Amino acid sequence: MALIEVQNLRKEFKRVIPKTGFLSGVRNLWNSNYHTHVAVDDISFQVEEGELLGYIGPNGAGKSTSIKMLTGILVPTAGSVKIAGLTPWKNRREHTQNIGVVFGQKTQLWWDIPVIESFRVLKTIYKIPDDQYLRNLNQFRDLLEIDQFENTPVRQLSLGQRMRADLAASLLHDPKILFLDEPTIGVDVLAKERLRTFIKEINRTRGVTVLLTTHDMQDIEKLCNRMAIIDDGNILYDGSIDDLKSKFGNERTLVIELDDAPYRLNLPGTRVLREEGPRVWLAFNRDQLSASDIMMRVAEHHTIRDLTVEEPEIESIVREIYEGGMSGQKKEEEHVPVLDLQ
Ligand SMILES: Nc1ncnc2c1ncn2[C@@H]1O[C@H](COP(=O)(O)OP(=O)(O)OP(=O)(O)O)[C@@H](O)[C@H]1O
Structure with a gap:
């Protein structure tokens, strides 16, 4: 059985059709006119353990909505997802132990406290044993050089440093799967290279399965051997990068x-x-x-x-x-x- 199994996944959002004209602001409070927006139409794919899958698509294609369903943040309208045998939105607690998540646009760390304090809070939340915590912390100090800024509050970090801290934080509890939503967005060329090297390394040495969304094709080319292209909530292509090149x-x-x-x-x-x-x-x-x-x-x-x-x-x-x-x-x-x- 594959580690991630997604079948006929669909997500609809209800959007209010705003009323216009006299007292529209007040009338909109009781507005019951909706239209249904299909963010994810019908998506099926599987990911084997240890794979590094690039999940790409233009703006509004439905990538983040898919990731939110796979991480258990959103409940789908239809379809099924099994990740390590669990349904993310039903078995949220156990599922959270299996996954790490990094949203490039939004830090998961506490803004006003030093990075290392955020790590300690996560240690408590995930009930990480001392030896595992120290082993991971030392490895991330080595590979991501987080010791350079671990005593700095998150709000004072550069974007590249913040991304390194977020990546380290997402892996402290040794998850099987890492969801990365635009992990290199806005960072400079050198910092991108360093993040990519790290992602590749943890995939190779720890066997962490990675699902990566990005608009940067260099991320895909340098990291992934397989990519899924999504548009209008459907998968247009799912296969190897070499096949894509030779077919298209x-x-x-x-x-x-x-x-x-x-x-x-x-x-x-x-x-x-x-x-x-x-x-x-x-x-x-x-x-x-x-x-x-x-x-x-x-x-x-x-x-x-x-x-x-x-x-x-x-x-x-x-x-x-x-x-x-x-x-x-x-x-x-x-x-x-x-x-x-x-
Ligand atoms: N909470 C919501 N309510 C209504 N519509 C939503 C909601 N979240 C997303 N959508 C819509 O669903 C569609 C898919 O959005 P989604 O954020 O999944 O796209 P994306 O592929 O991640 O885009 P981007 O590359 O710009 O981040 C878009 O049309 C978006 O406006």
């Missing part, structure tokens, strides 16, 4: 440096993305053309000094899926128009 990322870019300016470089099946002096970036569909075909055609008119083939960026594949859904047909028509050879 059939566009490659050939960067050619010529001896002269790329005059008359107008080849069927390619699209000029950029020109910079003697360099030109040509997009092509690798199912229809090969880099060597293009090279030969270019060599008929120019002397080639250098060339490289760039793989598709996961960022651009995901952007295309957000914009055009999963239809490969649409993407090909839009992105690789056939040009006439001059």
Whole structure:
């Protein structure tokens, strides 16, 4: 049995349709006109122990609502969730012992007390034995260097420091599963790298299963081997990043440096993305053309000094899926128009 089993999960929110006009403020107090908003429509997936799953989607797709149901904060309208055999919103106490949660936008720590005091409060709440607490604290001092700021109140920490403290706090009780909702949001490049290294390390060494939501595709590329793309409350894609690239990322870019300016470089099946002096970036569909075909055609008119083939960026594949859904047909028509050879 998988560690996380989600089946036909659905969440509807009732929203009041506001009354307008005379005394609307008062009349809205007794307003019983609702419309139903479907935040999560019908989601099913499974996560095996030790997996690191990226859960991504555009704003409003339903990611946070899903995470809130998986952590037991929200009760779904329909569907089922079993995590380590428990139903999160029914077995909240036992479930809380199994999970750690970090919301990048909101700290779980107490704002006005030093970080280490927050940790002590958590030690009491989770009934963490002394030896386990000290072992974990020392490891986090080592890996996250929290000793540099553990006596500082949370409100005085930088965002990167706060995220390190939140991550450490979420793991003090040795949870099996870690839910990370945008853990790198707003932090600088170096701090992001440090957080990613830590997440990878605890997944590798402790076998912690991680479900990560993020808008940063670098997080996904560097951390996850599997990703689920969600939009409008439904899963559009669930699979490996390599599969996503090979199924949907059939566009490659050939960067050619010529001896002269790329005059008359107008080849069927390619699209000029950029020109910079003697360099030109040509997009092509690798199912229809090969880099060597293009090279030969270019060599008929120019002397080639250098060339490289760039793989598709996961960022651009995901952007295309957000914009055009999963239809490969649409993407090909839009992105690789056939040009006439001059
Ligand atoms: N408590 C609520 N009441 C009414 N509608 C809600 C509530 N919470 C979320 N929604 C709506 O449900 C939809 C999904 O929201 P959700 O926060 O899950 O999206 P998200 O994928 O996490 O977006 P983002 O990337 O912007 O955080 C949105 O349209 C949102 O407005």
